[in-house]
Amino acid sequence: MSERNIIEEYLRMDRIPHIWCPGCGLGTTVNCFIRALQQTKLPLDNISIVSGIGCTGRVAGYLKLNSFHTTHGRAIPFAIGLQLTNPKLKVVVYSGDGDLVSIGGNHFIQAARRNMDLAIICVNNFTYGMTGGQVAPTTPVDAVATTTPYGNFEEPFNLPHLADSVGAVYVARWTTYHVMQLTRAMKEVIQKKGFSFLEIISPCPTLYGRRNKIGDGLEMMKFYKENSEIRNGANTKDVAIGFKGPIICGKFVDKERPTFLENMNQKLSERIPNYKPYNGLV
Amino acid sequence: MKADSKGVLTGAHFIDGDYACGEGAIAAGCRFAAGYPITPSTEVVERIAARFPHCGGIFIQMEDELASSIAILGAVWGGAKAMTVTSGPGFSLMMEHIGLACMTETPVVFVDVQRGGPSTGLPTLPAQADMMQARWGSHGDYEIIALCPNSPQECFDLTIHAFNLSEQYRVPVMFMMDECVGHMTERVVIPPAEEINIYPRRYTTAKPGEYLPYLPDADLVPPIAKAGDSYNFHITGLTHNEKGYPVMNAECQEKCVRRLVDKIRLNADKIVKFEEEETEDCDVVVVSYGITSRVALWAIQKAKEKGIKVGNLRLITVWPFPEKRIKQIAEKVKAFVIPEINYGQVYFELERVVGGKAPVHLVPHGGGAVHNPEVIYQKILEAVK
Incomplete structure (x- = not known):
């Protein structure tokens, strides 16, 4: 008990224990994130975390970094304001599937289109956990949720394909079972310039696994182990997730595109004599 | 401190209220x-989009007003x-995000050039019907300032x-502008930068x-920090303690809100x-704000010509409401008249403050x-x- 976990110095220990349920995958994602941060050796003052609302939205409150817990769905536009004001910052948006692609869906696609320099970490548990397990735009067809008690009949988003098709420069998916790959992907998503998207399939045993007879946290991890297939470079069209179906993991996209600020400075330099390229306000 | 001369277009201009607002923001x-x-x-924003590249600023047209209104909060924290x-x-x-700005105490400006409503209403024509929305539009209890x-x-x-x-x-x-003031073109004199006073951001020196992000100074306002500083602070829209940490109970709610x-x-x-003009010795006081305060001048002048003692009280801050002064006037005056381009918004506040000491007459207009x-x-x- 006396030995300090090396991740503790990155956590607000005065806020622990956290609110997440036993078996939840969020703790694993935070653990991987901190290890990835350590590996990047970036000065921590230059990192800012922005979260929306929901279980994943609480990540910002546990990390001992300058961190912002914003409104539901609006983490990305907040992060845009922050990052454009101080482009030296690495701004990480760390939020859930409902927050980022349902209520925040428009912000997500527009920020990708503009190639905003943001790292987007989306923890996808296929449901709205904080409010008790309602259907989400990621819930697979046939899965039971409190608002689809007879099974979901809506086609869900294939998030890597969505991000890819609207211009993300980095797209990867891992599960919380793949801690080594996940940590590496987090490091990449932090270091990549431009709109970089990492989807993490993460268990919500309390409200998704149990209700859909996948089991508790451990059984959900076993499910990931047995049903994941690593296919780096896969066409994102082919990585949709069906109910209890295989989970295609890997790095799907890693390309270069000029960012919003690079494009802006380029255009203004062409049109305005003696234009001084914008490089932040602080 | 004084304004940064880079953004100040010193001189006399013939521009509309919208452009003048943009110039005011840049000067500020x-x-x-x-x-x-x-x-x-x-x-x-058209003015700002054209001017910012020349004075080091950045404008972004966001995908909607939800995004615009929180991007500015992110910018402030940057x-x-x-x-x-x-x-x-x-x-x-x-x-x-007015709610989020109140809760997180983010210094920021929202401009509303009022038009007729409700809903899509009258896009190109004036109203003053967002005055209560400015005051109460976000959920929960809070106070804002409205000019x-x-x-x-x-x-x-x-x-x-x-x-x-x-x-x-x-x-x-x-x-709180209105369509008339926004689209009205008049002479606007922009003073030299060294004559423009700027209240600097209250950065912490801790x-x-x-x-402690929410430990207030004596005037109840806490010093602020920004991303990139070494404070590892946390900002949330949840009810929070002085540390900025969420605390979900009635005691913390009482202290925070x-x-x-x-x-x-x-x-x-x-x-x-x-x-105010001639409010000391008059029978009736006309209370107005925005474009209506200029329309009311004609009526006040005509009444004076008829020998009626009319005072004029023009509100510049509508929120907070000038409660103390109106209470003083209410002790001496026979009646109040309040024209506004709505069916009664600031009227109700005036009536509440007057508290029955004198009748309050609304002159409504639908916009x-x-x-x-x-x-x-x-x-x-x-x-x-």
């Missing part, structure tokens, strides 16, 4: 603006002075004042590890701004035009009977 040090096109406010601009339908969408300019010159001057108030009290300031309300209410005397001043004149006659 605003270098981040986000907006979404909406009539009759769009010219403000260290910028920031503003967004909209009109009624967009203002409705921004309510979410109402009545000329392009004031759109310039008071935009600077709006930024200064937002910094001094760490509160979102609502800049040592890292000792900073009470101060948000008190920092404005208890400083109201310092914030409130109005103009789409300004009042016929004759109607205001007739109401003055009725009020002194």
